[in-house]
Amino acid sequence: MDAEQDTYNPHDLELQVQKEWDRQGSFEVVEDESREKFYCLSMFPYPSGHLHIGHVRNYTIGDVISRFQRMQGKNVMQPMGWDAFGLPAENAAIENRVPPAKWTYENIKYMKDQLKRLGFAYDWSRELATCSPEYYRWEQWFFTRLYEKGLVYKKKAIVNWDPVDQTVLANEQVIEGRGWRSGAVIERKEITQWFLKITAYAEELLDDLGQLNGWPERVKTMQANWIGRSEGVEIVFSVEGQQDLQVFTTRPDTLFGATCVAVAPEHALAVHAAKTSERVADFLSECAKTRTSEAQISTLEKNGVDTGLHAIHPLTAEKIPVWVANFVLIEYGSGAVMMVPAHDQRDWEFASKFQLPIRPVVFPHKDRPQIDISEGAFLDKGWLHNSGEFDGLSSAQAFDGIASLLESKGLGQRQVNYRLRDWGISRQRYWGCPIPVIHCEDCGMVPVPKEDLPVCLPEQVDFDGAASPLKSLPEFYQVDCPKCRKPATRETDTFDTFFESSWYFARYCCADNETSMLDDRVRYWMPVDQYVGGIEHAVLHLLYARFFNKLMRDMGLCENDEPFDKLLTQGMVLKDGTKMSKSKGNTVDPEALINRYGADTVRLFAMFAAPPEHTMEWSDSAVEGASRFINRLWRMVQDHAQQGVVAGTGVSHDTLNDDQLGLRRKIHETISKVTDDMGRRHAFNTAIAANMELVNEVNHFQDTSPVGRAICQEALESVVLMLAPVLPHACHILWQRLGHETPVDQASWPRVDEQALKKDVIQMIVQVNGKKRAAIQVPVGMDSAAIEKTALGHESITRFVENKNITKVIVVPGRIVNIVVH
C-alpha cells in the first residue's frame, strides 16, 4: 500500500468512486417481483442555476434513506428530474436576453453535474424534465380526458392586472401593490380561466388523510384545515327587486340575530347597486385596487358601504340592509354572508364601526338571557332567546329546528361546504405547458385530439416580459378546427406549473414509454414508499399530487389510492432568519464547500447539523468538525489495516475481559440505536453522534491482542457500514481497506448480537422529593423492594431523609427511585 493512499484526499477519491458507480450502473434498477421494492423520492428541483444548501439537505436525506434501504436488501428506486417550467426562466430571459428554454437546459446540465458530484445514488436512466414535449404531451392528453369526463370547466376569476404592461402578474410580482416592472398600481381584473374540479374530490381527499399513517400529523392537520369541511345551511334571503341572495352559515342557530347581509365587492348585487349609487361605485373601485391574496385581504381594515337595497329575513320577514364589505370573499361559498354581530367577532367589529344593530340571541345560561357583548361577540354555543318559537332550545337543537323549518318553507337547505376551491390552472404566461384546446366559432371548445399531441411550445421566441409571446405568434395560434376544419384559434394560456409536479412521481416508473402516459410498471413501483421534501409544500403541491393520483386511479392508470406512503417534511434552511430564495439573494452555494472539503463532508454536515424536520439557521462554522471526523475515521482504519485485517469477526464471548466486553457492548448498542434512528426515526443527527461515540471508544481501546484486534475490526466494520449511507465515497474505500471485495453499497446492514448487549448491573438514579441525590448500581432484575432498600441505605440519601417522615417511595425498576419526605 503506497503512502499516498494513507491520507484522506476526498477529491480524487470521490471522482474515482463515482466513476466506478457509473461504470457498474450501480443504481439503475428494474422491476423484480421476487424482491421487495422501495421507491424513495425527493421533490425534484426547479432548475434555477445552482443547487443551494436546501437542496443538499433534501437530497442527502433521500439518498441516506435510499442507501440504508438498499443495505436492508430492498430493490430501491431513487430517480431524479427537473421541474422545469416556471417564472424564473422568464425573468432570466428578460434580464439576460436568452430564451427560457436555452437558459433552462443549461441550468439542468450544470445542476446535474453538481448532483453527480454529491454522489447521490440516482437512477439517471429515468431522468425527466417537465419542459420536454415527451413529458408534457401526456399531461396534455390527460387534460383532454379530464375534459371529456367533465372535470374541467371555464369560469371567471380575479387576477392581478398591470394596466401599463397590459398583463397578468403573479402574486410574487406585485411589490407593495405595484407591478414589479412597470411600477403601476395593480388592479383586480376578472378574466375567463380553466378550472379543475378538485372540489369533486374534497371529501375523499379529506377522508383518505386517515390512511396516511406515515405522514406527519401537522401536514395532515394543515390539509384538513385547508379542505375545511363545514356543515351548515344555505339560507335564501329575498331582495326587493333583485334575484334571491344565497347565504351559507355554519350557525343557523343565530339566524334571529342577523341584522344585515353583506356581499363581496365582485358580487352581482354590488355591481348592480354601483350603477345607481356613486358611493357604492367609489367603494368598488377602491376595492378593485387591493391585492388578490387572502393574506392581504384579511389584513385590510374592515370597510363597507350600504347598497341601499334591503333583504327580507326568511323567518321574521324583517327588512334588513344589504351592504358591500371588503372582507367577504367572492370565491368562498356564494360570496355573501349574513351578519350576526352578537355572535361573530368580525361582524361585531363591522357593526360597531357602522352602528348596525347588535342583537344577541344565544346566551350562556338557559334561564337567564343576560350577556355582556360590549367588548366583543359571544362566540360559544348556548341557549336561544329572542328567537321566536325556538326560545329555550340549545344551539344544537336550534340548528336542527331552524334548518328543518327553512327547508320546509323552501327557504334553505342543509349543506356541507368546503373551504377548498376549484383549482385554477390557466396561466397567461409563456414558459409553461400549452393548454391543448382550440376555440372554434362553430364547435366551441375543442380539445386537441390525441394524434395531434403534443402541442409543442415554440422554444425560439423573443421575450420582452410584458406579455406571453404566444399571443403574437400567429403560426402558433392560427389553426384549423380539428372537428370542422374551419380556421380557429388555439388557446395561448399555459398550465400552472403545479400541473407538471402533480404526476411526475408516477412517470418515473416508466419514463421511457413513448406510447402511453403510464404502464404496468407503475403497479410495481407505486406508491412512493418515502417522499422527502420541504415543509413549504405541505398543502398545495401535496394536495394537488394526491388529487391527480386519484384522477389517474379513476382512469385506470394506477391502482393505489394515495401516491405517497410515508412523507418526511424537511425543515427550511434559513439564512438571516428567513427562507433562502433567489429573489431575496440570500442563497448559500454549496459548491465552494464541496471544492474545499469534498462531498462526504458536506453530506455529513448537512445530516449532522439538525434533525431533518427542523428549521435550521445556516452557519458554515461547523463544517470543519465534520471534515475532522472523516479524517479521524480514515486514519483509524488505515492504521488498523496496516497491522493486517482480521478476517471473520467471530469472538468467543465467554472468554472476553471486561474492556473487551465493554467495547462489544458499545458496538452492538450503537448498531441497535443507529438502525432505529435511521430506519424508523429518521434521526440522522443522533445516528451520526452515536457513531462518533463508538469511534471515540475504539480510539481509547488499546488492546492489541488477537482478540482485541478482532473486536477492533468488528467495531470499524460496523462504523463503516453504518456510515456508508452518509459517507458513501469514503466508506467505499474504507470497506475495501478492511479486506472486502464486494462494494459497500452491496453490503448488508450490520446485525445486533443480543449476547453482546447483556448487562449484569445497571445504574439507577435516586431522587429525594424529585431532586437527584445519588446513583446506585443494582443487579439486573432486582425487585422493587430490594431496590428501595439499597436506595435508602445509600449514604447520600440518609443525609436527606434522616429526621424526616418518608411518605412515599416510588420505584420504577430500571429507571428511577423517588423518595418523598416532609
Add this chain to the structure above:
RNA sequence: GCCCGGGUGGCGGAAUUGGUAGACGCAAGGGACUUAAAAUCCCUCGGAGGUAUACUCCGUGCCGGUUCGAGUCCGGCCCCGGGCACCA
C-alpha cells in the same frame, strides 16, 4: 388576520413512552508535541456560591396549573418561522 410549527449553554443540537437536563459536535480557553506553523493528542467549558474534580442553590421564552417527578402534559401570553390558492 386565519391555519401549522418552533423557542433548551457563546453556537448547532441531545434527552425516543412524564423519570439523571446539556449526549455528539462547533467556538473559546489552557496544556503536550514541533525550530516554527499546520495537523494531531490531552484537559476545562450553563449560571451563582465554594480552595474543591466535595457540596449547595438556580436554570429549558413568560405567567399559572396537573403530578411523587414537567424541556416533555394542560390553560393563558410573548417572540420567531412556514403556508394562505399566480414563487416553486
